[in-house]
Amino acid sequence: MAKQAIKLVLVTEKLLLKKVAKIIEEAGATGYTVVETGGKGSRNVRSSGQPSVSDTESNIKFEVLTENRDVAEKIADQVAVKYFNDYAGIAYICNAEVLYAHTFCGPEGC
Helix, strand or coil, X not given: CCEEEEEEEEEEEHHHHHHHHHHHHHCCCCCCEEEXXXXXXXXXXXXXXXXXCCCCCCEEEXXXXXXXXXXXXXXXXXXXXXXXXXXXXEEEEEEEEECCCHHHHCCCCC
């Protein structure tokens, strides 16, 4: 049986990996997935002030599944306030359904 969840996606510069991970963990999320990624955005400028290169190692993407929207918004707000004025980044939230992950459901089950 599927369990409803909120998925927060954060895409930002790779050098923020540990700082963003710390915010996620301190907000109470039980885990996250992070992958190296690349692309092109409207700003097309890195924190160094140089144009970005569309390679696959310049950005990271976090995906965080939470049981409620409040945790996702708390994480997004903290990351945006601390980093998005000085670093490239975007955050978005979508609804998700967790199908097979007993660890997400907790000890009481889904």
